[in-house]
Amino acid sequence: MKTSLGIYRGLPQPIYVLFFSTVINAVGIFVYPFLALYLTQRLGYSALQAGTYMTLASVLYVPGSMIGSKLADTIGRKPVLVIFQLMMDLCFVLAGIFEGKPIIVYLVLLALFFDGMVDPAREAMKTDLTTIENRQVSFSLIYLGHNIGFAIGPVIAGYLFYSYPSWIFFGNAIAGAFATLLVMLRIKESKPSKETIEESKQWKTTEKGEEGGILKALFTRPRLLFFAVSVTFFSYAYSQTLFALPLLTTKLFAEQGAVLYGRMMALNGIVVVIGNPIIVSKLRRFHPLANITASGLLYAIGFSLFAFAVSPPAFLALTVIYTTGEIINATNEHFYVANNTPISHRSRFSAILPIIMGTGHAMAPIIGGTIIDAHSMNLLWISTGLAALIGSVGMFILYLTEKKSRN
Numbered sequence: 100m101k102t103s104l105g106i107y108r109g110l111p112q113p114i115y116v117l118f119f120s121t122v123i124n125a126v127g128i129f130v131y132p133f134l135a136l137y138l139t140q141r142l143g144y145s146a147l148q149a150g151t152y153m154t155l156a157s158v159l160y161v162p163g164s165m166i167g168s169k170l171a172d173t174i175g176r177k178p179v180l181v182i183f184q185l186m187m188d189l190c191f192v193l194a195g196i197f198e199g200k201p202i203i204v205y206l207v208l209l210a211l212f213f214d215g216m217v218d219p220a221r222e223a224m225k226t227d228l229t230t231i232e233n234r235q236v237s238f239s240l241i242y243l244g245h246n247i248g249f250a251i252g253p254v255i256a257g258y259l260f261y262s263y264p265s266w267i268f269f270g271n272a273i274a275g276a277f278a279t280l281l282v283m284l285r286i287k288e289s290k291p292s293k294e295t296i297e298e299s300k301q302w303k304t305t306e307k308g309e310e311g312g313i314l315k316a317l318f319t320r321p322r323l324l325f326f327a328v329s330v331t332f333f334s335y336a337y338s339q340t341l342f343a344l345p346l347l348t349t350k351l352f353a354e355q356g357a358v359l360y361g362r363m364m365a366l367n368g369i370v371v372v373i374g375n376p377i378i379v380s381k382l383r384r385f386h387p388l389a390n391i392t393a394s395g396l397l398y399a400i401g402f403s404l405f406a407f408a409v410s411p412p413a414f415l416a417l418t419v420i421y422t423t424g425e426i427i428n429a430t431n432e433h434f435y436v437a438n439n440t441p442i443s444h445r446s447r448f449s450a451i452l453p454i455i456m457g458t459g460h461a462m463a464p465i466i467g468g469t470i471i472d473a474h475s476m477n478l479l480w481i482s483t484g485l486a487a488l489i490g491s492v493g494m495f496i497l498y499l500t501e502k503k504s505r506n
Contacts, residue, residue: 104376107240113228114237116285118244120278125248127274129256129267130207131192132364135342136349136357136462141264146346149201150468152204156211157461161454163215164489168450171220174225175290176446177282179220187213188272195268204500212333222449226437227289231306234433235387239379242429243372250368257361291442292359299442308443313451316444322497323439326388327455329493333428335459336398336487340421342464343471343479347405348414350476359411363418370422378426388429388498394431394493397424403484406477459486 130137134156171179190210194203226380229237252274259266291299301309309316318325344363349356382390401421408414440448470479 106236106376106380108317109459110233110237110240111228113286113289114225114240116281117225117228118240120281121241121244122248123274123281124278125274126252126255127271127278128249128252129259129271130194130210132253132360133256133267133345133357134207136260136345136360137264137267138204138347139346142203145468145472146160147465147468147472150342150464150466153464154461156208157457157464159208159212160457160461162216163212164454167216168219168223168446170216171223171290172444175288176220176224177286177288180217181279181283182223183213183216184275187211187217188275188279191272191275195265195272198265198268207458218453219437219446219449222433222453223445224289225433226440226445226449227291228286229437231304231438234371234437235383235430236379238433238437239375239430242433243375246368246371246375248368250365250372253368254363257358257364260357274375291445292476295492296443305439306442311440313444313447316441317448317451319441320381320439322501323436323452324455325493325497326435327452329490329497330432330456331459332486332490332493333395333398333459334457334462335484336402336490337421337425338460338463339467339479339483343467343476343483344358344399344405345474347470347480351409352411359414363414366418367417367422367425372420374423375426375430378423379430382427382431386498386502387435388494388501390427390431391435392494392498394424394427395487395494397421397427398487399484399491401484402487403481405483406480419485 134153135149138144138152139146144152167179167183170419187210190206190213194206194210197203197206205398225238225241226234255270256267259270296308300310301307305320329421345357347362348358348360348363352359398421401417404417404420405414408417415499436448436452467479467483470482
């Protein structure tokens with residue numbers, strides 16, 4: 100473990116700032132992991148109504164992302180990140196004040212709109228601050244920071260959910276504000292200069308700048324489009340851990356289901372903290388597409404077996420399996436995308452590609468709610484595993500295509 104952690108030495112100083120900011124922010128991710136439970140148990144929504152709402156929230160994320168990405172590629176990453184993160188935090192403060200009232204659903208929708216504006220700026224900043232040589236390790240460290248925080252946050256939220264539900268929102272807002280303050284004080288604007296972008300158009304790499312708008316630039320990279328479509332099957336599958344999994348645990352274990360779900364999310368974070376540096380150091384020599392193919396197979400196994408799990412130890416064991424797939428996927432997916440994104444369109448690619456890749460995420464709650472209401476929870480999990488398998492096949496086809504083009 101100590102040897103594996105050595106891969107994080109010598110990275111750019113702003114990457115360490117982003118690491119600590121990410122830890123703080125992730126400690127306070129209370130709202131979204133428990134949103135399905137909040138809608139069904141606090142506001143009385145059915146599974147289908149909750150799924151429809153969460154799909155609407157994901158759809159509303161799209162215009163926010165497109166607006167934020169354009170602003171980040173023009174006025175800069177930092178102002179977009181700071182201003183709209185604080186706007187999102189304000190929405191959660193208001194939600195805490197009005198906890199239990201119908202206005203909550205609108206405040207959360209608005210918060211997720213602002214979250215959409217922030218994410219492309221944050222992703223572009225991460226890429227700006229790295230080179231192709233240190234990018235995978237840098238992204239791995241930031242992802243590790245997210246999971247260090249996430250190992251703590253859901254456990255706290257699980258206990259707050261029934262006793263102090265307003266603090267689900269207040270806690271999220273406070274952590275977000277502190278994380279944003281750290282970025283505001285310690286990281287300079289990272290947007291590449293016009294001169295650098297112009298020079299990049301002569302580069303021989305897939306990061307070279309492109310002329311024109313987002314769609315013209317995107318269609319210069321058809322493999323990246325195919326990659327994004329394949330990833331959406333993974334995003335559909337993984338999204339069920341936020342929607343269907345808490346519904347399953349509470350169905351089987353009543354009020355203790357929320358506590359079990361919090362422990363599963365904490366275990367997810369712990370496995371990432373322990374396994375992330377080890378897996379990155381062992382697998383970084385392999386092609387990222389080969390690694391992502393393997394991650395899809397682990398998703399397929401872990402998610403489909405939730406259809407047959409009936410005890411807390413089984414749920415925890417399956418969490419370890421799908422989390423291992425998550426580590427492999429997360430430490431290779433963003434690396435592959437960044438290396439194939441034009442420097443001139445980083446924020447806009449960080450908006451449009453997640454929209455494509457997140458289609459499955461957006462559709463998962465409403466599809467999941469429909470399957471649960473019309474058929475059964477077991478059928479949902481079997482179909483979820485099948486979706487992950489389809490994504491894995493797509494990645495393997497893309498891997499063979501790239502391997503053939505290099506020969």
